Amino acid sequence: MLADSSNENTVLWSLTAPPAPTVEIISENLSFDVVIVGAGLTGLRAAVSLAEAGTSVAVIDAQRIGYGSSGRSGGQCNPIWRATPDDLATEFGNTQAERLIQATLTSADDLFDDIRRLNIDCGAEQNGWFQAAHTRRQAASLKKLASAWRKVGAEIEDVGSTGTQAGVGSPAYEFSLLHAKGGFVQPLALTRGYAGAALANGARLFEQAPATAMERKNGKWHVVTPGGILTAEQVILATNAYTDTLWPGLRQTILPMVSISLATEPLNAEQQASVLPGRVTVSDSRLAIYFARYDSDNRLVFGCVGSTDSVKTFGGPGRLRKGLRTVFPQIADIGIECSWAGRIGVTPTMKPHLHEPAKGVLAGLGFSGRGIAMTSVMGRALARKVLGASNSDMPFPVTAIKPMALHGVSKAFVPLMAPTLSTLDQASVVLDRGLGRLSKEKDRT
Template sequence: MTTGARPNRKGDLIHWQRTAGPAPVCDTLTTKIAADVVVVGGGLTGTRTALGLAESGARVVLLEGQKIGFGASGRSGGQCNPIWRATPDELGERLGKALATRLIETTLGSADALFDDINQYGITCDHAQNGWVQAAHCASAQRSLERLGTAWNAAGATIRFQDKDETVRSSGSPAYDFSLFHPKGGHVQPLSLTRGFAHAAIEHGATLYENSPVLSMKNTDGIWTVTTASGTVSAPQVILTTNAYSDDLWPKLRQTFFPLVSVSLATAPLSVEQQKTVLPGGVTIADTRRAIYYSRYDRDNRLIFGCVGSTDNSADFGGIARLKEGLGIVFPQLHGIGIEATWAGRIAVTPEMMPHLHEPAPGVLAGLGFSGRGIAMTSVMARTLIKKALGAADDTLPFAVTPVQSLPLHWASRKLIPLAAPAMTLRDKIDTMLNRS
């Protein structure tokens, strides 16, 4: 079968654009206006933040440089994986007991909170909360998952340990000998979810502008003037939610994370018989590889499959080849299936693999760095930004408020990022050979 996918240098055919709900109607900013809060960035974090602030009665203006959901929010795998890679004890050592306790409690409820939002605001985003299979690709990874599951269950999670037979039954994949099953996990159509938050924000009084990239920010007597090519917004509070697509608008902000890339494909729709052997029950799956494999269904029973890529063009440095190889490893029963689309999107990865909440100046907040946990944790960050903007004390928040600090040798690391995916893939293969479970 032919693939049907024709990659190009502009980001390929992004599958979610074909199946998303209607986009909000947003003008380009062409005037000078005033607001209580300016949100910069129209992804999941930005739209959910705008919605919450508008509900509180604030005059909210959101500025998006492209279209709502253009960045990671319209390009991700859409999986709700509601747990960190660190154990609660490790979080306590890193963050301190009080902060870790708030973060752990918030994390345990993060998936339910997201799906409650979807239901509360009537968002149509093909959502399903059927669980997440977190699979170990080798014996050392199995031991790590066993420690992770045990620790989070002790903190209140309800994670189930699955041996090889159980893993095969729940996922349909013969590639793994052990997995954790997270019953709170699930998936969404990420662009539809972003657009749904945007529609709800507008309904609650927020004003959203597209094709309005912010060029500068200037503070005068406690009021920030945010300038685009054809207009300005003046407000005492600015919230930056540009995540992996951050530029130099705020000095050093984009040097606080590594802009890695996720590449994905959409297969042709699976037959009824194929669906019985691939992710039966509509679960999602992600494994423990450095160049992680992850998969879920869309609403039309296409399989969405992804891994780590190199650039915004999914074909670069063998990205599509890695996708097809991974699909064959995880689901060999789909050999020869047609591929309808491939695409890529950036993800902001921090050294701690945890989000950052910054307050770089009075009246400026930034939340970013979701490190592959964006579907669940963008909403957590949005609620945190809302609380902080409305005056909540730092010691009530689930994230620490930290300064903006450039990572050492960030410029060199960025140049090497295109080589990271092939290097991680090689290390994963070595791990598998040396640590067979």
């Protein structure tokens, strides 16, 4: 049992990650080649590449390393989009889509190769990911998705009822896709590992250093913090769902939706044999998605969509418990050690944005539930762009900032999304069962 972990909003990862590296507090004006705002997975992965290339780089964070999404996510590496390759071609054009498709196909292996190369202790396991359908309609949709991605080289297996229930250890699903490249990490440990690698290559990291203003003077950017001004040729904005008003309009390009999670007490050997055997991960096709994976100490981490930064809002603990009972009824009464919430940066198209709003400024954000794999892709891409790569070499299209229409109204309704989506999910299950009964009666007649 974790010490002092009974309270809600206690993040498991902060209790089990290796110690954070020693960082600095800004107390004077400093100059660098690149300043990165946001010490999460994206910003720190970019810092690793830049520092390895010999670039003078500083990473600053308003809070601490991994405070935001990177220290609060489920930590699952789910290396495929909800869109098909043809959908990507329609959205981006054939050439850009091909770059994104290739980056997607290699994203998981690239991440786990990174972890090994940098010798990061983050409980990384690449045992596969079950993408499960919660209704027959969603099963049909997933079959089409898998077929489309297999045509471009993805390793995806259609798994029927028996294989799904055995592989996931759940009676809740009768069809799934098994993605061989999927896996999981301890996300805060990965973030701290990137931080250590960046420091080892000469980067400087500063915590408790909110960027309060940016101004271009004499050909350089001046990033203002309470402790001093940082001057740089290039600035990378990597604040994702915790983006504020530092750059006009950037916050309005995403919705800060919320994921909530719980961690059970460690499962014994018998329980592990029936819940996610093989230490795979699972996420399903609900609008208010359920997901689950193990941690290194055999706790089950189970999550769903939440409402605010507090797990309690609009019955969050109840949704988590109900979801756990639905998916894994065999451990319905297991003890819960902690639960927490974190924001997810969601874009209208459910794919990340790479912006270049001004000369010497880049922003990468909006990973929409694919952050473990895609922050690694984005971080490396941002670094390559700073080092001189052209837009035509980027896995994501490089665009100007375009705020969402009615962003303020949409953001105000975010807390209501979790209960609303959960209600719609319940209705879809009831409808699916009713259609199933009608189909059986029709077959008998």
